[in-house]
Amino acid sequence: MSYKLDLSDLDRGAATSVTQQLVDLISSAIDDGTLPPGEKLPPTRDLAADAGVNHLTAARVYRRLAERGYVTASVGRGTFVRQVPPSSASDELDDDWQLAILPERRTSPAAEALMDSFRITHGRRDVISLAAGFPSPDLAPAAELARITAKVFDEVGRDALDYIDSEGLPELREELARRGAAAGFASEPEELLVVSGARQGIDLVTRALLRPGDVAVVESPTFVGALASLQQSGARVLGVGIDERGFDVPALERILARHEVKLVVLQTASQNPTGRDLSDERAERLARLARERSFFVLEDGVYATIRFDSAEPQRLRRRAPGHVIYVDSLSKTVGGGLRIGWIAARGPALARLTAMKMDDDMFTATLNQHIAARYLASDEHERQLARGVPHYRARRDALLRALDRHLAEDGRWLEPVGGHHVWVTLRRPIDDRTLWLEALREGVAFTPGSATMVEPGPRTSLRLSFSMLPPERLEEGVRRLARALRAAHRVDRRRASAPLS
Numbered sequence: 081m082s083y084k085l086d087l088s089d090l091d092r093g094a095a096t097s098v099t100q101q102l103v104d105l106i107s108s109a110i111d112d113g114t115l116p117p118g119e120k121l122p123p124t125r126d127l128a129a130d131a132g133v134n135h136l137t138a139a140r141v142y143r144r145l146a147e148r149g150y151v152t153a154s155v156g157r158g159t160f161v162r163q164v165p166p167s168s169a170s171d172e173l174d175d176d177w178q179l180a181i182l183p184e185r186r187t188s189p190a191a192e193a194l195m196d197s198f199r200i201t202h203g204r205r206d207v208i209s210l211a212a213g214f215p216s217p218d219l220a221p222a223a224e225l226a227r228i229t230a231k232v233f234d235e236v237g238r239d240a241l242d243y244i245d246s247e248g249l250p251e252l253r254e255e256l257a258r259r260g261a262a263a264g265f266a267s268e269p270e271e272l273l274v275v276s277g278a279r280q281g282i283d284l285v286t287r288a289l290l291r292p293g294d295v296a297v298v299e300s301p302t303f304v305g306a307l308a309s310l311q312q313s314g315a316r317v318l319g320v321g322i323d324e325r326g327f328d329v330p331a332l333e334r335i336l337a338r339h340e341v342k343l344v345v346l347q348t349a350s351q352n353p354t355g356r357d358l359s360d361e362r363a364e365r366l367a368r369l370a371r372e373r374s375f376f377v378l379e380d381g382v383y384a385t386i387r388f389d390s391a392e393p394q395r396l397r398r399r400a401p402g403h404v405i406y407v408d409s410l411s412k413t414v415g416g417g418l419r420i421g422w423i424a425a426r427g428p429a430l431a432r433l434t435a436m437k438m439d440d441d442m443f444t445a446t447l448n449q450h451i452a453a454r455y456l457a458s459d460e461h462e463r464q465l466a467r468g469v470p471h472y473r474a475r476r477d478a479l480l481r482a483l484d485r486h487l488a489e490d491g492r493w494l495e496p497v498g499g500h501h502v503w504v505t506l507r508r509p510i511d512d513r514t515l516w517l518e519a520l521r522e523g524v525a526f527t528p529g530s531a532t533m534v535e536p537g538p539r540t541s542l543r544l545s546f547s548m549l550p551p552e553r554l555e556e557g558v559r560r561l562a563r564a565l566r567a568a569h570r571v572d573r574r575r576a577s578a579p580l581s
């Protein structure tokens with residue numbers, strides 16, 4: 081900065097303090113444009129050295145400038161001349177001024193890649209999308225829900241449109257507790273907080289428990305939304321791999337030997353994207369570790385009831401109900417548009433989460449809670465789950481057969497026991513952006529594995545979702561993917577042999 085500001089005029093004998101002189105000097109330089117908007121100011125240490133003042137004086141100078149709106153400070157990045165929004169002549173044409181006002185948003189290349197894949201494939205009938213793991217449209221219980229909705233208005237009338245408590249509708253919490261007692265995620269309605277989808281549940285938990293600098297551990301690969309919430313929290317996020325017995329608990333123990341871990345995040349059944357369960361032995365070990373080392377576990381069970389050949393496993397929370405916070409929803413079995421999710425927890429953590437739910441959106445839509453409560457009280461949900469078993473199993477098998485036929489030489493995969501996805505790892509690594517672009521050219525989309533991982537490993541992986549496509553489309557999708565892979569390898573070879581310019 082010293083090349084832009086002349087500090088030689090500071091008058092140590094003057095009536096005006098040196099602090100004030102520095103404030104005036106820097107603010108005039110900002111006013112006359114010598115220091116333009118966005119310019120980074122030197123660290124306080126350097127300002128102190130250049131001006132011959134102590135470090136506290138330099139810090140005070142920046143504080144005063146910030147109070148007057150001349151500069152903004154951002155932890156870890158430094159102090160900057162405030163961006164002055166350009167005035168826009170016409171309100172209709174130019175919204176660029178907003179960029180100067182909007183605070184910075186932390187995002188990851190992985191999340192951006194995923195958003196791209198939804199944006200680009202949305203509404204394109206020529207592209208077979210193996211990227212979205214939503215419930216099969218063929219199973220949507222629309223007629224049943226229409227009937228239940230009419231019944232709700234018949235029975236409770238305008239109460240269905242009322243404000244209610246943040247915890248959620250008592251009838252729904254009771255239904256959820258009944259299921260929780262059988263599956264092991266809750267034992268009484270008071271443990272349940274209704275939220276707007278599991279996504280909100282995950283976000284509330286990470287915001288309630290983590291502060292910048294805390295250490296959190298997450299299964300990797302995982303649900304991209306869990307990664308986004310963890311990254312937004314500012315915590316240091318460490319990844320732990322998954323094998324055929326699920327989350328690698330021995331790897332977690334090695335991390336615990338070196339770090340004070342506050343939160344461990346995982347799905348214990350039909351995991352997205354590997355489709356595997358946490359083994360009994362590992363679940364026991366994880367529950368014991370949580371108790372011994374006093375950390376929270378966020379257990380996500382959104383795919384736990386989608387099974388192909390075995391019953392849904394007991395949830396981890398049964399083994400350590402004070403340490404495990406459970407999230408789940410009806411999004412994967414009924415429909416994501418309902419936005420009915422829940423958290424099961426207890427103690428001060430539950431009180432904190434309830435208060436945050438209140439701050440966020442007060443409560444989850446009353447009408448949808450009435451519908452969900454009646455739907456769960458009937459045996460409609462059991463029928464819905466039963467319909468899903470052969471439906472999704474046939475689609476999983478069709479995808480596995482297509483992989484055997486077209487990609488056996490190029491990759492390997494774990495057979496999912498539940499859920500909507502197959503996790504494919506390629507034998508030869510390839511840039512997944514190149515593969516993704518070639519795939520789109522061939523008319524197929526997938527989720528790049530790197531979008532689901534804390535740190536992309538040396539191998540290339542793909543998440544392929546089968547839930548929304550009939551068997552013949554899955555076969556065609558994998559055929560296109562195999563062609564795209566060959567094309568991507570050709571691009572890679574051409575790049576490798578191109579002379580450096």
Ligand SMILES: Cc1ncc(COP(=O)(O)O)c(C=O)c1O
Pocket residue numbers: 276277278279280303305347352380382383408409410411412416420421
């Ligand atoms: C593992 C996992 N957890 C949570 C969610 C979010 O679920 P919801 O739609 O209920 O917010 C998803 C959605 O894809 C998911 O895959």
